[in-house]
Amino acid sequence: xxxxxxxxxxxxxxxxxxxxxxxxxxxxxxxxxxxxxxxxxxxxxxxxxxxxxxxxxxxxxxxxxxxxxxxxxxxxxxxxxxxxxxxxxxxxxxxxxxxxxxxxxxxxxxxxxxxxxxxxx
Numbered sequence: 001x002x003x004x005x006x007x008x009x010x011x012x013x014x015x016x017x018x019x020x021x022x023x024x025x026x027x028x029x030x031x032x033x034x035x036x037x038x039x040x041x042x043x044x045x046x047x048x049x050x051x052x053x054x055x056x057x058x059x060x061x062x063x064x065x066x067x068x069x070x071x072x073x074x075x076x077x078x079x080x081x082x083x084x085x086x087x088x089x090x091x092x093x094x095x096x097x098x099x100x101x102x103x104x105x106x107x108x109x110x111x112x113x114x115x116x117x118x119x120x121x
Contacts, residue, residue: 028077029108033113035088064114065084097111
């Protein structure tokens with residue numbers, strides 16, 4: 001939980017810094033949280049097959065929700081969207097970015113991706 005709080009604090013600091021940066025007057029800033037629930041299971045993996053679904057997936061979902069809940073505290077012109085789950089695909093991420101870029105009502109996009117870091121150790 002301490003790690004989640006630290007991540008949230010860092011994210012909020014970044015949003016506040018961005019909010020302090022002069023941008024277009026009256027424009028809306030958007031924050032989108034992404035994260036895929038896809039996790040391939042390898043028979044060589046010493047972990048329990050359901051480990052991802054039992055532990056990692058709920059933690060990632062919680063982190064994505066927490067980050068999205070912090071967005072309004074960065075300012076009234078910030079809008080947050082939580083797209084954690086099946087909507088996290090390359091085409092959706094790029095389409096969302098393009099939609100924000102091409103709409104003059106939006107002037108800033110903050111993207112956060114929740115993912116488990118894999119190591120070879």
